[in-house]
Amino acid sequence: MKSLVPFRDINVHASNSHYAFTSPSSPSAQTLVVERPSGDIRLNDGALLGAKRVSSIAGILGIIKLRLDKYIIVITKAQPMGRLKGHMVYKIIATEFLPLRERTLHDPDEDTYLNLLKILLKTGPMYFSYSIDITNSFQRQAASNPSLALWQRADDRFFWNKFIQSDLIEFATGATSGSGLRQHGHRESGADPFILPVMFGMMRITTTRIKSTPLTFVLITRRSRHRAGTRYLTRGMDEQGHVANFNETEQIVVLNDESRGLGGIGIEAGMQNGKVSGFEGHDMQVMSYVQTRGSVPVYWAEINTLRYTPDLQIRGVETAAGAAKLHFDEQIRLYGDNYLVNLVNQKGREVKVKQAYEQMMRMLLSSPSETSQADHATDEKIHVVESTQRSHDYDRLHYVYFDFHNETKGLRWHRAQLLLDQLKEGLVQGQYFRGVDMPGDSQGRLEVRNRQVAVVRTNCMDCLDRTNVVQTMLARWTLTRQLIDVGVLRPGESADDDQAFKILFRNVWADNADVVSRSYSGTGALKTDFTRTGERTRAGMVQDLNNSITRYVKNNFGDGPRQDAFDLFLGAFLPDSSSTGSSLVFVDRRPVLIQSIPYVLAFSVFMVLISSLPRSSSGSAWWPLRLFAVLWLAIGVWCFRFIYGHGVLYVNWPKLNTPRWANEGYQETMGSIRQDKIIGSFIARHERGASTARISHLEEGKKRIQ
Secondary structure, rough: OOOOOOOOEEEEEEEEEEEEEEOOOOOOOOOEEEEEEHHHHHHHHHOOOOOOEEEOEEEEEEEEEEEOEEEEEEEEEEEEEEEOOOOEEEEEEEEEEEEEOOOOOOOOOHHHHHHHHHHHHHHOOOOOOOOOOOOOOOOHHHOOOOOOOOOHHOOOOOOOOOOOHHHHHHHOOOOOOOOOOOOOOOOOOOHHHHHHOOEEEEEEEEEEEEEEEEEEEEEEEEEOOOOOOOOOOOEEEEEOOOOOOEEEEEEEEOOOOOOOEEOOOOOOOOOOOOOOOOOOOOOOOEEEEEEEOOOOOOOEEEEEEOOOOEEEEEEEOOHHHHHHHHHHHHHHHHHHHOOOOOOOOOHHHHHEEEEEHHHHHHHHHHEEEEEEEEOOOOOEEEEEEEEEOOOOHHHHHEEEOOOOOHHOOOOOOOHHHHHHHHHHHHHHHHEEEEEEEEEOOOOEEEEEEEOEEEEEEEOOOOOOHHHHHHHHHHHHHHHHHHHHOOOOOOOOOOHHHHHHHHHHHHHHHHHHHHOOOOHOOOOOOOOHHHHHHHHOEEEHHHHHHHHHHHHHHHHHOOOHHHHHHHHHHHHOOOOOOOOOOOOOOHHHHHHHHHHHHHHHHHHHHHHHHOOOOOOOOOOOHHHHHHHHHEEEEHHHHHHHHHHHHOOHHOOOOOOOOOOOHHHHHHHHHHHHOOOOOOOOOHHHHHOOOOOOOOOOOOOEEEEEOO
């Protein structure tokens, strides 16, 4: 019988002609063979002779083709994170790239590609399980087909290594052979156990108790692989309806959990049997609640120019209606009714995003009705847009604007309760998932007792800090409701009444906020002192200031390479091997004079500091020294003003899929510099007969929409 789940142990055997992958715990299973250097894939009955065993690995992450070679990426170290309904979940700690060429070829772009991927795999939090589908919520798992291989059940949005698994997937499904020839639908199920789906996001599994009742508390955040990227380089929505920074967060409580955790690691004495007091002999129960977050679904962007606040651009809302329909078609199909909580500011630059979102809602709803609430703090505390009748699926969208900034300023965080009061009716009607284990079921399925039929989709500008506060509040309220429903708490009690669990809950959600924020903005989240302690602290404000400064630096000077790494790993950019050695992708094509100005600025600062050092000298030498300092100070001021005034030239843009607005900004800025009285003639002379496409979409690769 063919295995439907990935192998837990794989040995790698290498020879000059191939790599062979075998599972020592499944000696009767076929051997996966990847030919060198072609990359052709085949299955072999039994082990291959003549190959040397290289190492044991935790799994095959995928196969990726770069400019000069193909590489098999293998997981060499994985850390157990805990058991989810008895199934162990692992975090990827270390990976290795196995080149298909016997002799490694060196190329500047190839080395950069490899470095980008290695940094992403080292810093990106990725998780997997051999026996449970962690890309799907428990509710979707309950509806899946257990006769399919684990990778076939995976949610396409959260199957993060699907692109680099495409060679194995195509081979397994018979779409193509390793050489690219059609197999006429011949299914190679022997390859299924070598395909390991990986999730990107956050995973925390904790065995704890509430009021002497033992339980397993789990928080999972799954980041979508569609339109994945960094803070200012991926905003809004694409033409396929995928929004930036889309995350699904599932809060899970497992009662009567008989799993053994990490084999005794970190499990409290007396809790090993996992039985709920008063529920001895009861079956395992799983309760989960899902929330989502994602960028405002219109075409909009924020353009870095080195200023602290980027320029905001919003394209016509009408042009985005088709993509918005695709987005909400998927959201309604997967989650049911959508409560769209918008937390952007209603004044200043953010109001344009608010207005665009509300205009989109009026276009989608069949008979939109709007209501507003005001108070002493704001003229529009809450603004609701929803349909008065249900003529089509889009009438299942319920837009709720909450003026988070004005209502909670002055550390009045309790005012967020106003939003909860507005949403309570929808939360009650939307329900949550509850399933009971079926002991007689060999596949470990759950008997569904209750389904979640609605979701709260929250956003602010980044879908980070304000969103974290609101999602934590909704999760706490729902958890209390769940525990009352199953009798763990009495009516009127709250999960926060247990002080130890209260601290655990807050810290897990704060950790989640930090993980989501680091993946998108490069730093931990803001306002996590409130999430962790329930109040705003001075230390938290100082940490927020540090994070804000760090975000500014990373978003302007570090996000380009991070975006390139996402695009490369997810298949949004395909390296071209046809022009090896020429037209390098990562070379800086700006005029040398433009490149040199930051160095001149740094040198001028150095010279000013040197000339200001105290020294014993005669009065006759004082004036020349001061004039020297003034000269370098003037040069430094001019360099700073030039850099700040032409910031688009000094932002570290992605080199693979450069945003359209970055290319337009570059060309416009270079056009203005050519008119500059001081350096214009030098720039024009440098560019005569040369291309200025330093950040245009390069022909070295092409986009691929997955």
